[in-house]
Amino acid sequence: MSQIKRIVVIDLLYLGDLIFAHPFFAELRSLFPKARIDLIANSNFAEIMRVNENIDNVYSYNKSWNFIKSIKFARKIKQNNYQLALNIHGNWRTALLLKIVSADQSIGYGSKGRGIFLDKKIDDKISSHMIDYYLKFANELKNNFEQINIEETSTNKFPVLKVEGKYLASAEEKLKKSAIKENFIVLNTGGSWPTKRWPKEYCAELADLLAEKNYDILFVGGPSDTERVNYIIDKIIKKDNIYNLCGETSLLELAAVLKKASLMISGDTGPVHVAAAAGTDTVTIFGPSDERKYAPRGKGNNIIIKNEGLECRPCGEHECPLKHFKCMKEIKADNIIESIQSKDLI
Incomplete structure (x- = not known):
């Protein structure tokens, strides 16, 4: 050796x-x-x-x-x-x-x-x-x-992502510029597969429910997620608590932003694993992918939301083979709120 x-x-x-x-x-x-x-x-x-x-x-x-x-x-x-x-x-x-x-x-x-x-x-x-x-x-x-x-x-054994000071400073500057307060919740609505994306209308409803509780909501994502995020924000009723950095951060700046968040809610996609590795609490909505293999791991709380008892999941497919998409559509915004309240995450 x-x-x-x-x-x-x-x-x-x-x-x-x-x-x-x-x-x-x-x-x-x-x-x-x-x-x-x-x-x-x-x-x-x-x-x-x-x-x-x-x-x-x-x-x-x-x-x-x-x-x-x-x-x-x-x-x-x-x-x-x-x-x-x-x-x-x-x-x-x-x-x-x-x-x-x-x-x-x-x-x-x-x-x-x-x-x-x-x-x-x-x-x-x-x-x-x-x-x-x-x-x-x-x-x-x-x-x-x-x-x-x-x-x-x-x-x-779990990933630990160490974020350097320059990225923390850059993230702090972008958060300050957007005027977001501390203890904000991050919503990540994108996904590499269509089947990993929770319906847009559900995302908007969840943001409204959180905003009603006076939580600040920050949307993140890459440039390819911008159109989707803009659509979701347009559907939100209470926009005073809504902030958007989608497409405005590098990966390491995003990691720094997530490190400062109190909670991240996301589908099973890369940024939620970054958040967990940075030590932030996460709530992950699992549809077609297998949470036993791909659940986020980190020193924080990592909550899994899935459609219990649905025999066709996890299918691992990019498009729903049965055309009903029940694994995601039957998970409602109220289910997310109930889960995170039961775990005292908010």
Whole structure:
């Protein structure tokens, strides 16, 4: 193990997946305390990993690049002469990239033939939380290099996102400019899949119910969420307590904003995992995705809202196969209020 001085990890998955990988990188650093540990990440979310103290360099890979650009990128990374390459994503794109990077040894997830370029293939069946999925990989590394086996579970492992002062200052300035008070509640209404988005009218109703209780409501999201958020705000009756930073923050500024919030309410999408990792209480509405695998983890309270007893969920589909969308439509604004009041979150 002491001979491994340069390691590259590849994970081109989404924001939440990168947050879930934080305990893995802590384990990797403990295994290789003096090694250079680099990460190749999806360019849309790479920024959030640059504050991870267990990673030395983060390289941004744009998934829209064509084959030629991807080859050039991988060949440039190859010049770092890695001794160990780890594929914790496991699809064909990542397999081919690491093949070109040509580390001395490669270990990774690689089912369905995608492990043909690996020196060691790890079983990639997910039967527990994603944090366990990644820690399982770290455990395999221990077996590979030290011949020991230590069980790791997500019950005592959760992401911790440290936000640097400059981002906290920037967030403070944007919050001050918007004139929002302390103890505000964040609503995140977007989602990478249509089925992860709670209906817009429900979001507006929830904002009204919270505003009636004199809570300040802050909407967040990326540029692609702006139209949706504007529609929701237009439907809100009491607008005095409504604030909007959608499309106005970088990922790390968003993390700083969420750290200052008293509560975040969201669907199962990246920002809610950022909030949990920043230590903020969260309420997550789960529809098609499996809360057993993707529930937010952090030192705060992380409440799950789901349509109990609905046999068709979790389906994991981007569009409702049965065309009724009951997993989200049957969860009402009153259900959210009742849940967070029962947990004394507001």
